Amino acid sequence: MIRLGSLAGYPFEGPRVLAGFTAPAIPAVYAILYLPDPARQQYAVTYVGHSDDLSQEPLPFRHPRASCWIERAGSRWKVFIATYEVPGGLASHRELIVRELCAVYHPSCNEQQFDQAWEDHWIGSYDAPTTAPLSTGRQPGESRHVDSVVPPVDSVVPPVDSGDLPVDSGDPPVETGGRSPD
Secondary structure (H helix, E strand, O other), rough: OEEEEOOOOOOEEEEEEEHHHHOOOOOOOEEEOOOOOOOOOOOOEEEEEEEHHHHHOOOOOOOOOHHHHHHHHHOOOOOOOOOOOOOOOOOOOOOHHHHHHHHHHOOOOOOOOOOOOOOOHHHOOOOOOOOOOOOOOOOOOOOOOOOOOOOHHHHHOOOOOHHOOOOOOOOOOOOOOOOOOO
16 A cells, blocks of 8 residues: 555555556546655655546556656666555546646646645635734745734734633543543
């Protein structure tokens, strides 16, 4: 099993050597992989696709992009496949997963590429007294520089009558995760 995608990823079966692969008759997303550096055991995604019936795909090497896969891997024996049967997934779900994987890995053998970028005008701006500007940037791990000063929440939220507040019992906060505090 190999996880591909953003965050925790999707649990793909494989990777298996494509040359000996017999595709099952299932709807699935598939990723074509190779090992750029076999000593590191880290696969590179070179193509991503999906099918309503994987057994009807021209695999292993009759696919229109197979020559690209072999060229990238260096040999047909160095090309691998991993498959993901989307639970309850329709063709539209599989297509979204393919687009996400293309945006994450930029597989060189896919003719159509996708980007994870977004434009401000797609979402629009917002102004609410209880929210601050976004603190994250457009790319994962990127922070967003905010030039404006956000007013303190106290100045925009009406004060709460102290009679409505719960009484503090002095008990320590409850920790989640199944462990008791040490």
